Each structure stands twice: as C-alpha cells, then as structure tokens.
Amino acid sequence: MKYLRRVIGVTLRDHIRSSQIREQLQIKKLMDAIENKQLSWWGHVQRMNADRAAKQVWQAKVQGRRSRGRPQETWNNTIQKSLRKRGKTWIEAKEMARNKKEWGKFVHGEEWNT
Secondary structure, three states: OHHHHHHHOOOHHHOOOHHHHHHHHOOOOHHHHHHHHHHHHHHHHHHOOOOOHHHHHHHOOOOOOOOOOOOOOOHHHHHHHHHHHOOOOHHHHHHHHOOHHHHHHHHHOOOOOO
16 A cells, blocks of 8 residues: 555545545455455366366365364355355356356456456
8 A cells, every 4th residue: 555655646644545545546455356366266176177186186175183273264165255245156156167258257347358
C-alpha cells in the first residue's frame, strides 16, 4: 500500500482508505489473486491424466494420525471454501473444470481469454 499511495500522490495523513486507493487504481486484493491462482491450478489438476505425478500426489492419502492441536488447513478445504464462496459445489466444479474455457471464465471472470 505504501507504493500505491505514492503512485497516486497521497500520504497516510490524507486519511484515504486502502480500499479506495485500490479501487481508484483498479487493483484487486492480493487474496483474490491468490484464490484465482489456486482455483486455476486445481482446474489444471482436474484435467490431468491419472498417471501424472502431480495428480497422484494430490490424490494420495497420508496414513497415520495427526498431532494434537488445531487441525491444519488442507488444500482441499481451501479450494472447497473458495468454491462455496463462488456458489459451486465440489462436484459441479469438478465437472466444469474439464472444460478449460468455461473454467477460466468461472475463475477469472468474463475478461479471461485463452
């Protein structure tokens, strides 16, 4: 934000919210960009052949028990939350991901082109 404030020529003393600065410069939130990349990769993995190493690692299940404490956030849980936020179930998204163009529009919006 320090850089973005300098780009438009304001300081913290001007009391302009970060959201207003990002809106003015038409910059998305970092978390949205990360979420888009994660969903994009998940769609790519869904289209892979089952014999590819990346897909085998993703489908592997670790044996044994987890340690005590707060359950760790898994990649599948993160993807599922992102899908729920966008109004899709896991099964609907898995089906949609098979079509690269349709998946790209879902993840990146209408401005996405392959």
